[in-house]
Each structure stands twice: as C-alpha cells, then as structure tokens.
Amino acid sequence: MSGIKLISTGSALPAQEVTNFDLEKKVDTSDEWIVTRTGIKSRHYCGEGESHLGLCLAAARQALERAGIEPGQIGVCLVATLTQDTMTPSAACVLQKELGLAEDTVCFDLNAACAGFVYGLHTAECLLAASERKYGLVIGGEVLSRITDFTDRSTCVLFGDGAGAAIVRWGEDYPSLSAVMGSRGNSGVLYIPGVNTGDPSYIHMDGKEVFRFAVEVLPRCAKEVAAKAGISLDEVDRFAFHQANQRILDHAIKKLKLDPAKCTGNIAHTGNTSAASVPILLDQLVSSGQLRSGQKVLCAGFGGGLTWAGALLQLA
Numbered sequence: 144m145s146g147i148k149l150i151s152t153g154s155a156l157p158a159q160e161v162t163n164f165d166l167e168k169k170v171d172t173s174d175e176w177i178v179t180r181t182g183i184k185s186r187h188y189c190g191e192g193e194s195h196l197g198l199c200l201a202a203a204r205q206a207l208e209r210a211g212i213e214p215g216q217i218g219v220c221l222v223a224t225l226t227q228d229t230m231t232p233s234a235a236c237v238l239q240k241e242l243g244l245a246e247d248t249v250c251f252d253l254n255a256a257c258a259g260f261v262y263g264l265h266t267a268e269c270l271l272a273a274s275e276r277k278y279g280l281v282i283g284g285e286v287l288s289r290i291t292d293f294t295d296r297s298t299c300v301l302f303g304d305g306a307g308a309a310i311v312r313w314g315e316d317y318p319s320l321s322a323v324m325g326s327r328g329n330s331g332v333l334y335i336p337g338v339n340t341g342d343p344s345y346i347h348m349d350g351k352e353v354f355r356f357a358v359e360v361l362p363r364c365a366k367e368v369a370a371k372a373g374i375s376l377d378e379v380d381r382f383a384f385h386q387a388n389q390r391i392l393d394h395a396i397k398k399l400k401l402d403p404a405k406c407t408g409n410i411a412h413t414g415n416t417s418a419a420s421v422p423i424l425l426d427q428l429v430s431s432g433q434l435r436s437g438q439k440v441l442c443a444g445f446g447g448g449l450t451w452a453g454a455l456l457q458l459a
C-alpha cells in the first residue's frame with residue numbers, strides 16, 4: 144500500500160463579507176429565499192488590492208508554515224481553479240516564484256470545476272510516487288465574484304471567493320486515497336463561456352438540473368470511496384463535502400445515514416467557492432480540532448463539466 148497523508152492546511156478569505164441583505168440591494172431577492180433554498184447567509188468577495196494570487200499565496204504560506212517544511216522540499220504544486228488571474232502563466236507557475244519552490248517542481252493548474260481540489264489530491268498522489276521530493280502542495284482557489292452576472296438572481300446569490308491549501312506527503316506505507324473520479328460531458332447545464340466565444344465569461348446554470356446531478360452523484364461517490372478503501376461509512380471520522388447548497392448536503396447525509404455531527408460545513412458564511420470549497424473546509428476542520436491526527440476525512444466534490452471526485456484522506 145502507498146499513498147499520501149494530509150500534513151497541514153491553510154486558507155484565506157477576502158476581507159469583504161457580503162450578506163444576503165447586501166444582495167437584496169442589487170437584485171430582486173431576499174435573505175429568506177436564499178437561506179431557505181441554499182443555507183447561504185453571506186459570502187466573501189475580493190475587493191481592490193485582493194486577487195486570486197493573493198488568496199492562494201496566503202493559504203499556501205500558512206500551510207507551509209504549519210507543516211514546518213521548506214519550499215524546496217515540495218515536489219509537486221497544483222492549483223485547482225477556473226478563475227486564475229492569467230490564462231498563462233498558470234497560478235501554480237506564479238506560485239513557484241512567489242513561494243520560492245525549486246525550478247524542477249511540477250507546477251500546473253487543473254480545471255475540474257468544483258471537483259478540482261479532489262482531482263488535484265489524486266493527481267498529486269500519482270505524481271509524488273514518481274517524484275524525488277515527497278511533499279506536495281495542493282491548492283483550490285477561486286475568485287468567482289469576477290465571473291458572476293449580478294443581473295442574474297438565480298446564480299449571483301450562490302458563489303463566493305476564497306482559497307484553501309493542503310500540504311500532503313507521499314509514503315510507501317501510507318494509505319491510498321482510494322480516489323473515485325468521474326466526468327460526464329455536458330456543455331449546457333453549468334458552463335462559463337471561454338475567450339473564443341466572444342461572450343462574457345459569466346457562470347450560466349440550470350439550477351434544477353445541477354441539483355438533480357448533485358443528489359445522484361454525491362452519495363454514490365462517497366459510497367464508492369468507502370468501498371474502495373474497504374471500510375464502512377461509519378468508520379469515517381469526518382466528511383468534507385463540496386459546499387454548494389445545504390439542501391444537497393442534507394439530502395446526501397440522509398441518504399447515506401451519516402451522523403450530521405460528522406458533516407459540519409461552512410456554506411452559511413462562504414457560499415459556493417467551487418474548487419476552494421473542500422480545502423477551506425478542511426482547514427477549518429483541522430484548525431478547530433474537529434479533524435485530528437490519525438483521523439480519516441472523506442472529501443468529495445461535484446460540479447461543472449460535469450465532474451465529481453471523492454477521496455479518503457488521513458491526517459498525519
């Protein structure tokens with residue numbers, strides 16, 4: 144058996160917190176509608192002087208400091224995102240310079256939308272097996288406020304900005320992530336036009352279809368990860384599910400008969416931060432002592448693509 148363990152985490156949220164009441168002043172919506180349908184009360188938006196890079200750097204520096212390792216010990220640096228500051232260089236390349244990572248570090252961005260961070264964990268696990276340096280830095284970072292159409296009330300209330308980072312270490316005797324990943328190409332349900340379309344890069348979504356997809360795939364993915372790891376869901380200490388909508392989470396918790404106390408989330412005050420959602424939550428679980436050394440957390444993400452991914456991660 145070989146795999147990766149979680150060594151440390153970090154996260155960063157922009158200073159500006161935007162409440163549902165703030166959004167009521169911009170679009171025809173209400174705090175009551177948003178809370179009832181999504182569980183979201185506020186989210187954070189980057190303001191002037193804040194950027195995708197700034198968030199990713201802050202989260203990465205915190206994780207590095209907590210791991211007590213030098214940047215030169217990192218062999219792989221991956222950023223899961225769809226809102227990096229520049230198409231090229233990738234955010235991971237810019238981080239190579241800003242963090243002082245060695246030039247032979249494998250650095251690239253990865254787009255699997257809201258499943259991106261978990262895709263990144265598995266990618267790091269595979270790449271680290273072949274790397275001389277066994278530490279990996281996996282980040283999920285998004286500035287979704289910059290691709291939000293604030294005239295579309297059905298999407299603009301859902302998303303927020305932030306970044307989360309994880310330092311992982313590969314070991315010959317570490318448990319495998321037992322990762323499960325999937326994709327189902329669909330260009331019409333959840334999409335953001337790219338530069339070649341000439342259309343503004345705003346999030347477009349058929350909310351009901353995405354909801355149906357999420358409640359189908361999240362419970363199945365969690366079950367498959369546990370089966371692959373050879374454990375029951377009862378043996379999992381914590382669940383860190385993508386924070387898209389509290390109703391989707393409640394549905395999965397009920398269907399899988401999970402203990403809600405093991406599934407605490409943060410959607411009320413972060414909104415949906417896409418690829419950043421799972422690592423921000425992981426950092427909050429570790430920092431608050433809800434996820435402790437030796438414990439196993441089942442992470443799962445799902446979203447645009449359509450994509451999904453799950454993995455069982457043990458805290459070193």
Ligand code: COA
Nearest residue numbers: 172173176180257296297300350351353354387388445446
């Ligand atoms: N405030 C007030 N009313 C709103 C609104 C808002 N922000 N957004 C939509 N509405 C209205 C609609 O216009 C519609 O009005 P109508 O009946 O007069 O046409 C009504 O509310 C119901 O809209 P509907 O789309 O049927 O609501 P819903 O119950 O499906 O909830 C979502 C909408 C977006 C909350 C829900 O579909 C959802 O959460 N989907 C998954 C989204 C998601 O998680 N995406 C990211 C995945 S990574």
